[in-house]
Amino acid sequence: MALHTKGINRNVLKILILLIALQDNGMGAATPALQSISEAFPNAGYQLISMIVTLPALMLAIMPIFYPKLVQLFKKRWILIITAVLFLVGGVGPAFINSNIFIILLLRLLVGVACGIFMPLCIDLIVDFFEGNERAKMVGWSSTFTGFGGILFQTLGGYLASYHWSYCFFAYLVAVIFLLFPVIFLPEPMREKKLANRKVENQNITHQKVKTPFSVWITGFFLCLFWLFAYVIITNASTVLITEGIAAQSQVGLIFSFMTLGTVISSAFFGKLLEKMGYIILPLAMMVAAVSMFTAFMARSIGSFIVAMFLLGFSSGIVTPGIMERNTSLVRYEGATKAVSVSYLFLGIGSFISPYIFNNIGLDARGQMWLTAILFVATAVFLFIVNRRIDVKRDI
Numbered sequence: 001m002a003l004h005t006k007g008i009n010r011n012v013l014k015i016l017i018l019l020i021a022l023q024d025n026g027m028g029a030a031t032p033a034l035q036s037i038s039e040a041f042p043n044a045g046y047q048l049i050s051m052i053v054t055l056p057a058l059m060l061a062i063m064p065i066f067y068p069k070l071v072q073l074f075k076k077r078w079i080l081i082i083t084a085v086l087f088l089v090g091g092v093g094p095a096f097i098n099s100n101i102f103i104i105l106l107l108r109l110l111v112g113v114a115c116g117i118f119m120p121l122c123i124d125l126i127v128d129f130f131e132g133n134e135r136a137k138m139v140g141w142s143s144t145f146t147g148f149g150g151i152l153f154q155t156l157g158g159y160l161a162s163y164h165w166s167y168c169f170f171a172y173l174v175a176v177i178f179l180l181f182p183v184i185f186l187p188e189p190m191r192e193k194k195l196a197n198r199k200v201e202n203q204n205i206t207h208q209k210v211k212t213p214f215s216v217w218i219t220g221f222f223l224c225l226f227w228l229f230a231y232v233i234i235t236n237a238s239t240v241l242i243t244e245g246i247a248a249q250s251q252v253g254l255i256f257s258f259m260t261l262g263t264v265i266s267s268a269f270f271g272k273l274l275e276k277m278g279y280i281i282l283p284l285a286m287m288v289a290a291v292s293m294f295t296a297f298m299a300r301s302i303g304s305f306i307v308a309m310f311l312l313g314f315s316s317g318i319v320t321p322g323i324m325e326r327n328t329s330l331v332r333y334e335g336a337t338k339a340v341s342v343s344y345l346f347l348g349i350g351s352f353i354s355p356y357i358f359n360n361i362g363l364d365a366r367g368q369m370w371l372t373a374i375l376f377v378a379t380a381v382f383l384f385i386v387n388r389r390i391d392v393k394r395d396i
Contacts, residue, residue, distance in 0.1 A: 012185075016181060016186045017126060019178050019181055020118060020178075020182050020186075021142040022175075022178045025115075025153065025260065026111065026115060027056040028150050028154045029154065030168050032161055037165050040165055041101050047356070050355050051105055052108050056108055058348060059111075059112025060115060061345050061349040061351075063113055063348075064120050064341035064345045065345060068341055076125065076189060083114045084114075084183060086110045087179075088172060089107070090109070094169045095168075111172075123328070123340045124336070124337050124340055136271045139325045140271045143317050144263070144267040144268045147260040149260075154260060155256075158250065158251075212339060212342060216327045216339050216343075217342060219323055219330070219390065220323065220342045220343045222282070224347065226286065226315075227350035227351045229289070229354070229372040229376055230289065230316065232354060236365035236368065236369075237255070246299075255305055255306055258306045258309045262310040263316050264313075265317065266316075266317030267321055270317065273318065279387050282387060283384040285316075286376050286379050288318075289311070289319075290374075291311055292309075293370070320347070323343055327339040330390070358371075
């Protein structure tokens with residue numbers, strides 16, 4: 001049974017949760033400026049510079065480990081408030097303190113901590129307040145709003161970076177508007193009341209240790225693989241576009257925004273696609289990602305890169321919410337928080353280790369794109385096989 005709330009319209013409740021989702025992809029504001037930042041710090045290696053993007057991604061892997069414990073210790077409203085402060089301080093901070101790359105990385109770490117909490121918190125709130133098809137639709141819409149936020153942060157960050165690389169961090173000021181309303185109006189979920197009404201073998205569920213099924217870890221691993229391969233474009237596109245003379249710095253952010261536009265479009269229809277096609281949409285989305293990588297490998301114009309970025313975003317708008325929904329469907333309500341955390345743990349691991357793996361295999365950026373196109377095809381086949389062997393055991 002979904003949680004009932006007093007004094008707040010359910011549509012308003014949906015909007016408040018989706019406003020939180022706008023920050024989930026806030027890490028991308030600095031992505032279009034990576035090449036300019038690299039030029040501003042010529043003595044720093046590009047792997048160090050790329051940590052401006054990958055370090056927050058690492059926090060996506062680490063913070064979900066601690067998120068279930070945070071939920072036990074603090075009310076979710078307090079978690080939201082503290083996370084909002086971290087996001088704003090870490091986001092805007094490098095615009096003022098930008099003479100030391102290590103201080104910038106420390107502040108980016110705070111952004112990663114915030115995003116590493118925002119992401120599971122958003123899905124967890126959806127699990128708290130919604131169920132069934134309404135939940136699946138909300139998971140899809142959360143990815144849509146994550147995409148909207150990504151478009152805004154990346155486009156604004158790229159535009160501001162065309163004036164000075166450090167200005168891209170001012171893009172985070174828009175989060176003040178987005179987060180103000182959830183901080184003030186979002187009600188605290190009555191989680192304990194719902195758990196108290198559930199019985200397992202005539203014992204109160206709150207006194208039982210919740211185990212995460214192995215199938216949740218297997219499914220989450222595919223999210224790791226997806227972002228492991230996807231980050232090849234995210235960390236290399238800016239360099240390819242600028243060094244090969246394909247695009248100017250001011251255009252890079254716009255090109256990246258087409259990735260999030262693809263995410264917005266596909267995730268908006270995620271609920272319907274899942275309802276009509278089932279989980280077969282996950283391996284199909286992996287195949288779309290393979291086409292994206294091959295297109296990027298062949299791209300020699302802005303238009304071709306836009307197509308590649310759009311297709312990658314389109315696939316991520318299905319794979320990410322699809323695996324989130326898949327994992328929450330494999331557990332009971334009391335295990336949903338851990339299932340969400342496992343999913344984001346794998347997402348963060350894949351995002352963080354991607355440049356360290358692919359930048360050390362002896363291939364240039366375009367060669368890496370060709371390789372990941374092949375790997376996406378292999379992953380799609382593997383996921384198709386695994387999908388047929390995992391049973392959905394929704395009991396929530």
